Amino acid sequence: MPTGRVIASHSNLYEVQAEGAVYRCRPRGRFKLEGARVLAGDLVTFRETDAGEGYIEAIEPRRTELKRPPVANVDQAVVVFTLRQPARNYPLVDRFLVLAESQGLAVTLCLNKCDLLSEEEVAEAVRHYGRAGYAVIPTSAKRSMNIDVLRQALAGKVTVLAGQSGVGKSTLLNQVVPGAELVTGELSRKVQRGIHTTRHVRLLATGGGLVADTPGFTHVELDDMPLRDLAGYFPEFHKYEGKCRFAGCLHDQEPDCAVKEAVAAGAIDPERHQHYLDFLAEAREAEKHRF
Numbered sequence: 459m460p461t462g463r464v465i466a467s468h469s470n471l472y473e474v475q476a477e478g479a480v481y482r483c484r485p486r487g488r489f490k491l492e493g494a495r496v497l498a499g500d501l502v503t504f505r506e507t508d509a510g511e512g513y514i515e516a517i518e519p520r521r522t523e524l525k526r527p528p529v530a531n532v533d534q535a536v537v538v539f540t541l542r543q544p545a546r547n548y549p550l551v552d553r554f555l556v557l558a559e560s561q562g563l564a565v566t567l568c569l570n571k572c573d574l575l576s577e578e579e580v581a582e583a584v585r586h587y588g589r590a591g592y593a594v595i596p597t598s599a600k601r602s603m604n605i606d607v608l609r610q611a612l613a614g615k616v617t618v619l620a621g622q623s624g625v626g627k628s629t630l631l632n633q634v635v636p637g638a639e640l641v642t643g644e645l646s647r648k649v650q651r652g653i654h655t656t657r658h659v660r661l662l663a664t665g666g667g668l669v670a671d672t673p674g675f676t677h678v679e680l681d682d683m684p685l686r687d688l689a690g691y692f693p694e695f696h697k698y699e700g701k702c703r704f705a706g707c708l709h710d711q712e713p714d715c716a717v718k719e720a721v722a723a724g725a726i727d728p729e730r731h732q733h734y735l736d737f738l739a740e741a742r743e744a745e746k747h748r749f
């Protein structure tokens with residue numbers, strides 16, 4: 459039986475891409491009994507019944523599984539941000555980064571709307587996140603700047619774009635994937651408010667890779683995040699792991715904390731550490747209400 463990749467999910471109908479052709483497939487009835495659901499991004503075995511149609515017989519084990527949007531086997535998140543229209547919002551950028559890290563995704567940042575920013579502002583943002591261990595691709599969808607660089611970053615991988623509404627995710631994707639024809643701007647916001655489109659996910663093909671046409675992590679609360687895991691989602695903290703006086707140090711009020719010493723010495727950015735503390739407080743609060 460042929461194998462393929464689910465590139466789109468509708469209510470109970472899936473598009474499976476295999477060797478350049480697309481098959482419209484329904485899942486086997488027993489999936490429902492077993493509580494299994496086919497997701498966009500799944501690698502599946504299917505049986506062709508009619509020309510271009512078939513049944514999904516088996517789902518391969520998933521490497522990763524995102525809830526919002528529901529996509530399997532995502533390799534990376536590209537977190538898109540800007541500094542104007544909408545204004546700089548690093549607390550939110552860091553939240554997207556933590557969500558992506560907690561899902562085990564590789565992360566690249568994309569600083570869009572560079573046409574609205576000075577060279578110094580772009581350099582500062584690249585340096586800020588570079589110090590935290592992230593690559594930052596400066597783009598302007600409006601001026602078609604560095605679209606090829608972004609396209610290269612997506613090649614051969616399954617990617618979701620994440621980021622605040624209005625930063626230009628759909629506009630960027632329209633440039634990266636010619637013919638994508640995603641709705642952008644005010645109109646897209648109206649459509650989003652009106653209907654729930656999250657169950658309909660489509661992966662767009664680009665350079666042997668796939669990119670989700672719905673934004674990742676639309677739900678940005680850190681509800682279920684265990685306190686102790688949070689520091690692990692800040693890559694620049696990693697090299698201080700195990701160097702604090704107390705085992706299990708949360709890098710908050712504890713004395714002789716290697717992370718806080720690194721902040722004081724200028725090796726870790728204080729704003730990033732502050733956002734870590736903010737998220738920690740939020741996770742503490744959520745933990746209280748869990749029992």
Ligand SMILES: Nc1nc2c(ncn2[C@@H]2O[C@H](COP(=O)(O)OP(=O)(O)O)[C@@H](O)[C@H]2O)c(=O)[nH]1
Nearest residue numbers: 571598599600623624625626627628629642643
């Ligand atoms: N100046 C400028 N505007 C942009 C750029 N990219 C997108 N926009 C505009 O920003 C608005 C929001 O874009 P959209 O792609 O819908 O953002 P999304 O919510 O992240 O998908 C639209 O009016 C776009 O035309 C850019 O690089 N420069």
Ligand SMILES: [Mg+2]
Nearest residue numbers: 627628642646
């Ligand atoms: Mg959009």
Ligand SMILES: [Zn+2]
Nearest residue numbers: 702707709715
């Ligand atoms: Zn510590």
